[in-house]
Amino acid sequence: MTTEHGNGKLIGAPVRRVEDAALITGAGCFVEDIRRAGMLHMALLRSPHAHARIVSIDARAAGAMPGVVAVVTGEDVAELRIPVAAVVQGQKIPPHPVLARGAVHAAGVPVAAVVAETRAQAEDAAAAIEVEYDEMPAVVDAEKALEPGAPLAREELSDNVCYVATKKGGDVDKAFAEADHVVRMRIASPRQVALAIEPRGIVADPEPAGRGLTVWASTQAPHRLRADLATALGFPEHKIHLIAPDVGGGFGSKGPLYREYVLACHMALKLGRPVKWIATRSEDFVTMIQGRDQIMRSELALKRDGTMLGLKVRVVANVGAYLYSNTAGPPQRMMAMAPGCYRIQNCHVEVVAVFTNTVPTGPYRGAGRPESVLNIERLVDKAARDLGIDRLELRRKNFIRPEQFPYRTGVGVEYDSGDYDKALAEALRLSRYDDLVRRRDEARRRGELVGVGVSTFVEPSGGAGFESGTVRVERTGEITVLTGSSSHGQGHETSFAQVIADLLRVSMDHVAIRHGDTVAVQQGVGTFGSRSMVMGGGSMAIAAQRVIEKGRRIAAHLAEASPDDIVQADGGFAVAGVPDRRITWRQIAAAAYGGKLPPGMEPGLQETAFFNPRREAWGFGTHVAMVRIDRETGTPSIEKLVLVDDCGVVVNPMIVEGQIHGGVAQGLGEAFREQMLYGENGEILTGTLMHYAVMRAPDMPVLVLGETVTPNPFNPLGVKGVGEAGTNGAPPAVANAVMDALAPLGIDHIDMPYTPPKLWAAIRDAERRAH
């Protein structure tokens, strides 16, 4: 497949990932694999308390231990802090020092750093530092943090509110006044941990005399990280060479600049030697941004016939103890898609972001999308039940109709395109929905707890400003692509190469995708929010078109023909009507780099495009789940899971399926087992993989995938994102199925995760009520 010319056939082909041979044979190069001469290692002493004053720190013994080069505490690095910009007017941004100064506000916060010749020496010395704490009252629950008299998570502030933000449209009061029925629910999304297979890590290598700093970091956004690092360090951005080598996943958590990254760079510059820090899994559990933890109180107003009139949502979002650059993101995202795929023009959505003594939150696969979909899809199911209307009919009745796109929603966001009923119909067909319902009814008659659930949802993608792409034809005619979309497992080197090989009519072998290097790549944003193919692919497609146009003019010049008579052909161009008269990219490159060019034409064959469509790409889909619950033990199991997703034009169906599989695995984790728990004083209760349960390969049910294709009219490739579809659509489908299974017991709503003990308790309580 990869050696054939991409003559329009590579986009859409299930090409095997070119990255995998190296990765699965252990030949990848991750930050941990970076070794530099004279490299030192950093370890951190972390607070066991969630909220405490630091009375004293005694690091004398640690400083004298073997191999120790430096020990620093908060006062030694008082000038270093995490840069955070306000995303909402009036947002409070309390200090975020890289080492605690005076007080700690969450368990796991670093209090001291040790740099030593080996990691073991650094760890031993860190363990020898003595810290005296004076514990303060802690608050972990965001709703409780808003109660009068609640402990202050940040004692510098007068209350625990970080910000309040509102989005509204239409006339909500009128809509609710005219409603025949109002559905009210309180829905909480469990806090989740992003468990990338590779923990965070950094190596910082300074050049002498402040000439520069080379940094290898496990990150999703190299250029952003470099800018934040420069700001935090007070070191010139253009003298930092930041490299993201192979990165083993991120799911949002490797977006921000972390304290340890700043510290490692600072210590390297201060000591004049390379410094490495690799997070342990335990450290990732307590210091990497966590996801979800939004509590939604919602009201949906409807007419008796099921017409949706208005929506009110009040979200209490737990932001944790400190802000990172992207902490405020998920609640904003939640608001922007609150009406889902429904025509609800009267909306009032409010977010109250709240500080607590917990690990900071931030984007985690979905980043506000799963919360929002869960909210609206639970509301719709409950409305159907209350009104006695079929839940599919209720959805169809209120879907934004295909002819209404581009559609401006009640919260002022424009969706590009969609055909929601088509995806729903396909999911019903694939799942044999009527058959599932019949089987459920039969099981119910036998007293078994079986339910069928559906979620219809949107998956916004792209966004976050621009992305850039450079396409360069080298002297040999081979193609180098430089993209700001740096991959951390998404298969960019494959799918981007398919795009460029198709557009330039060359084989994939002739295309190299380069990313994750701030010196090699012009500028860029990074990979998150399902944006890579939309933004990275979009920008390089525009650059490729410019290269083609220049190539066409050079080809015309070489062939002594008019550019209008030059057409693309395998390996380059041909003269129209004379297919044998070929002009290859190699010939064109030879001309571009020193040969015969049209008069006035600049040499070179390289184009860069910065792409910002100023609108997001709204993918969508329908997921259907059938769940059985063992009445005796409360153990749930998936009987059927069908996932129909529409992400516009599909470049590589195998990679898209992989994205859906992975997203669903994390979505099922959210639905059934994952939840980060804190004790009353903010102590970490689920800080290891022995306590925090994720889905593993043998736990996964069979997934039935399907698709519809609704091209994105505002994208050069017609693509939409898909990376978060699995976490957006699957958990609400499962939630609706679980609640459908429990409906005969009169159970209205239970929050995820649906663990056996939780379901059993709900079943037992319901049975007791019935007796």
Add this chain to the structure above:
Amino acid sequence: MYPASFRYLRPRSLAEALEFLTRHGEEAKLLAGGHSLLPAMKLRLASPRYLIDIGGLRELRGIDTSPGEMVIGALTLHAEIAASDSVRRLLPGLAEAASVIGDLQVRNRGTIGGSVAHADPGADFPVILTALSAAFVLQSSSGKRRVAADGFFRDFFTTALAPDEILTEIRIPLPPRGAGTAYAKLGHPASGYAVVSAGAWLIVDSAGNCESARVAVGGLDGIPRRAAATEAALQGRPLTAENIAAAAARAADGAKAEGDTYASAEYKLHVATVFARRAIEAAAGRAGRQDRA
């Protein structure tokens, strides 16, 4: 995830291992499969000065069936027990327990002796071995002794093992004709340890009545507990679904359980009866069909 410094000792024989143990006593820890000890050391919950790696002692590994008794070397791997033909044929409940421990990696490295000696309250082997009337051979420089499973487990992570002793063998009486054994567990989704579990050993007479029953329940209060009321209720009765259910309903009688972040005490006490019933049902199904020892 970086352990504190320690001295690593690798004895070439059991005798040398016992010598090391006598010399370093409480400052030493035995390393077998390492699946409990090494994580504890990495989290610095355990910081032994000496690590005595007995993993290479071939003499402690293997499954033997002698007349009337199965003898399993302490270093036999979970996976080996799960796959052993003689265990599957003679003590299917033990093979079942071995096959649901942790995950594939754990089963390929973990040892039965390590599991028994570590005595994690969620471990699988202690429960089934209690139901099977196993005995443990404990050896020190000064000699050997044999301790029954019923008295071996004292408390959370606490056993009858003295600091200078090594658990060398697990000896299990082979059940007579008409016996059935089984193990059933509700695993924790993260750790794989049992939230609760139950092991059953039944002998059925020619009339189909339960001649003798031993049922052990784990996960409730730190050590495996014999379900005396259940055993008594089964004794002499036909193994009908009703009788089994009624007997199993008493599996947690008199037991105390501790709730945790995953499951409440009430839940554990309840599911203990469910898994006791499932284990008894499976054992009853096997009783009578089993080959002679």
